[in-house]
Amino acid sequence: AIVAHLQNFLTPHRLAGRKVLITAGATREDIDPVRFISNRSSGKMGYAIANAAIAEGADVILISGNSNLPPPANAQLISVYSAQDMYEAVMFNIESADIFIAAAAVADYRPAQVAIQKLKKTAQAELHLPLERTTDILGEVAKLEKRPFTVGFAAETQNVANYAWEKLSRKKLNMIAANQVGKNQGFDMDENALLVLWEGGEQDLGYGLKQDLAVDLLDLVIKRFMLTKHTDKVTA
Amino acid sequence: AIVAHLQNFLTPHRLAGRKVLITAGATREDIDPVRFISNRSSGKMGYAIANAAIAEGADVILISGNSNLPPPANAQLISVYSAQDMYEAVMFNIESADIFIAAAAVADYRPAQVAIQKLKKTAQAELHLPLERTTDILGEVAKLEKRPFTVGFAAETQNVANYAWEKLSRKKLNMIAANQVGKNQGFDMDENALLVLWEGGEQDLGYGLKQDLAVDLLDLVIKRFMLTKHTDKVTA
Numbered sequence: 001a002i003v004a005h006l007q008n009f010l011t012p013h014r015l016a017g018r019k020v021l022i023t024a025g026a027t028r029e030d031i032d033p034v035r036f037i038s039n040r041s042s043g044k045m046g047y048a049i050a051n052a053a054i055a056e057g058a059d060v061i062l063i064s065g066n067s068n069l070p071p072p073a074n075a076q077l078i079s080v081y082s083a084q085d086m087y088e089a090v091m092f093n094i095e096s097a098d099i100f101i102a103a104a105a106v107a108d109y110r111p112a113q114v115a116i117q118k119l120k121k122t123a124q125a126e127l128h129l130p131l132e133r134t135t136d137i138l139g140e141v142a143k144l145e146k147r148p149f150t151v152g153f154a155a156e157t158q159n160v161a162n163y164a165w166e167k168l169s170r171k172k173l174n175m176i177a178a179n180q181v182g183k184n185q186g187f188d189m190d191e192n193a194l195l196v197l198w199e200g201g202e203q204d205l206g207y208g209l210k211q212d213l214a215v216d217l218l219d220l221v222i223k224r225f226m227l228t229k230h231t232d233k234v235t236a
Numbered sequence: 237a238i239v240a241h242l243q244n245f246l247t248p249h250r251l252a253g254r255k256v257l258i259t260a261g262a263t264r265e266d267i268d269p270v271r272f273i274s275n276r277s278s279g280k281m282g283y284a285i286a287n288a289a290i291a292e293g294a295d296v297i298l299i300s301g302n303s304n305l306p307p308p309a310n311a312q313l314i315s316v317y318s319a320q321d322m323y324e325a326v327m328f329n330i331e332s333a334d335i336f337i338a339a340a341a342v343a344d345y346r347p348a349q350v351a352i353q354k355l356k357k358t359a360q361a362e363l364h365l366p367l368e369r370t371t372d373i374l375g376e377v378a379k380l381e382k383r384p385f386t387v388g389f390a391a392e393t394q395n396v397a398n399y400a401w402e403k404l405s406r407k408k409l410n411m412i413a414a415n416q417v418g419k420n421q422g423f424d425m426d427e428n429a430l431l432v433l434w435e436g437g438e439q440d441l442g443y444g445l446k447q448d449l450a451v452d453l454l455d456l457v458i459k460r461f462m463l464t465k466h467t468d469k470v471t472a
Contacts (some may be wrong), residue, residue: 033393034341034417035275037267068304105270108357118393118417121344121369129365133357157269157354181270181354 013057014222020058021097021148022050023090023137025065027083029110031129032119039105040187043067045153046103048214050075053099056218061097063089065104083107083134090137097148099225102138103177105155105187110134142172149225154178155187161195168197175224177217196220249293250458256294257333257384258286259326259373261301263319265346267365268355276423277341279303281389284450285337286311292454297333299325301340319343319370326373333384335461338374341391341423346370378408385461390414391423397431404433411460413453432456 024046028036043064050062050072060075063086071077078093080086083106094100109131138152152173154164157180164178175198181187193207196217205216260282264272279300286298286308296311299322307313314329316322319342330336345367374388388409390400393416400414411434417423429443430453441452 031273034391034423035273035343037271037273039271107271109363112362118391125369126348127345127367129367131363131365133361155270155354157352187270 014226015053015056015058015099018058018098019061019096020050020053020099020101021061021063021090021093022046022053022101023063023065023086023104023106024050025067026105027065027086027107028081029083029107029134030114031111032115032117034118037107037110038066039107040181041065041067041105042188043069043104044188044190044210045192045214046101047072048211049101049103049218051211052214052218053101055215056222058099061093063093063104065106083110083137087135087137087140090141094141094144094148095146099151099221100141100148101151101221102141103153106137107134138171138173149174149221149228151175151177151221155181157181161197164195164197168199174198174228175221198224250462251289251292251294251335254294254334255297255332256286256289256335256337257297257299257326257329258282258289258337259299259301259322259340259342260286261303262341263301263322263343263370264317265319265343265370266350267347268351268353270354273343273346274302275341275343276417277301277303278424279305279340280424280426280446281428281450282337282339283308284447285339285454287447288450288454289335289337291451292458294335297329299329299340301342319346319373323371323373323376326377330377330380330384331382335387335457336377336384337387337457338377339389342373343370374407374409385410385457385464387411387413387457391417393417397433400431400433404435410434410464411457434460 025043026039026041028038030036047069050060053060054074062075063078063080065080078089080089112130112132141147141150150173154167154176156163160178160180164176168176178195179192190209192210192213194205194213196203196205205213261279262275262277264274266272283305286296289296290310298311299314299316301316314325316325348366348368377383377386386409390403390412392399396414396416400412404412414431415428426445428446428449430441430449432439432441441449
């Protein structure tokens with residue numbers, strides 16, 4: 001306890017007085033009252049970033065989809081179910097945020113109709129499930145006139161760096177953290193490997209524990225955030 | 237510890253020397269390396285039945301899909317992912333089983349094609365996900381020439397008793413436990429309400445903790461199982 005107290009005392013608290021909004025975990029999109037579409041995200045990366053931001057003295061709001069992780073101490077945890085729920089919770093809190101880090105794995109598509117009753121097995125050997133696009137949370141945040149320093153994630157199974165550069169530019173993000181995912185990597189693991197990109201720069205954070213990568217990523221975020229603030233003032 | 241030892245000593249152990257095969261939890265059906273279709277089953281009912289069977293002295297094999305529950309002590313836990321994995325694990329172990337209790341929530345349909353790479357968001361506002369039937373585990377077990385005493389579950393959002401009687405008869409089950417499920421009942425809850433049906437009889441176990449319902453359900457299973465064994469001998 002004394003060591004933790006000392007560590008806390010020694011940490012620079014570069015985000016004191018700053019509000020950081022973070023999304024984490026997997027959204028679930030109902031097919032019927034029993035079945036849903038989801039993904040392998042465990043929430044570990046987003047929760048680790050929340051803890052790193054708390055250690056830097058930030059006021060943290062963590063908007064979490066499905067995850068079995070314990071809520072971080074000293075953060076406001078908002079639990080949501082679907083991509084639409086997450087979108088609404090983000091928009092409700094975005095105006096006062098200084099930094100927005102979108103680490104959740106949000107469904108891109110959801111069933112076009114949610115059945116009110118459990119779908120019965122039929123004689124049919126095949127079925128077609130019609131899907132529709134969900135609201136693009138990062139896209140909507142990027143459109144805001146007064147928007148926070150915005151960090152996205154790109155989880156891909158191939159061509160990770162290319163997709164990430166394209167997403168950074170298309171969504172006008174301030175920064176993007178790219179990682180390779182698949183059946184046995186990236187999701188639901190304690191380790192990850194991150195490549196961080198921003199306009200004019202990149203840094204490969206390499207492979208490591210998500211809690212260590214979260215600290216390194218947040219360090220980059222803080223440095224770029226401070227610079228943006230400085231630039232804003234200069235150009236104003 | 238002394239009380240537990242006494243309770244263990246006082247329990248009749250009606251399943252000593254009997255092998256009980258139980259399925260539990262939710263299967264997951266991959267759409268691509270990241271996304272899947274699943275359902276709200278937590279595994280609580282199946283794990284509670286496993287613990288009740290262990291307390292009766294049975295050799296328990298628990299075949300579990302996704303669940304965050306700790307493995308029961310003194311049971312063999314086989315972890316599976318998809319409906320096909322669960323089907324194969326059941327068939328591998330069914331021959332030596334005296335009793336089979338299918339408490340898992342198994343996907344009826346799975347994506348007809350599993351994408352090797354993560355599906356990219358497209359410009360399309362709508363998508364169609366083609367689904368195909370999975371193997372009917374209970375149906376395959378019921379077809380076996382030498383099959384164990386077979387207990388199914390019917391989890392429905394409406395007309396629960398009607399569906400359960402129909403399923404008991406169509407699948408030639410020895411017993412079926414029916415319960416109402418929905419967004420806020422049945423799945424992922426500590427309580428449940430079970431109606432148990434068999435050819436010529438039924439018993440409403442009412443509403444209660446899943447661990448208590450499991451003991452009551454297993455008591456019915458054991459009584460019917462013993463009777464079936466007796467009848468077999470008489471008619472042989």
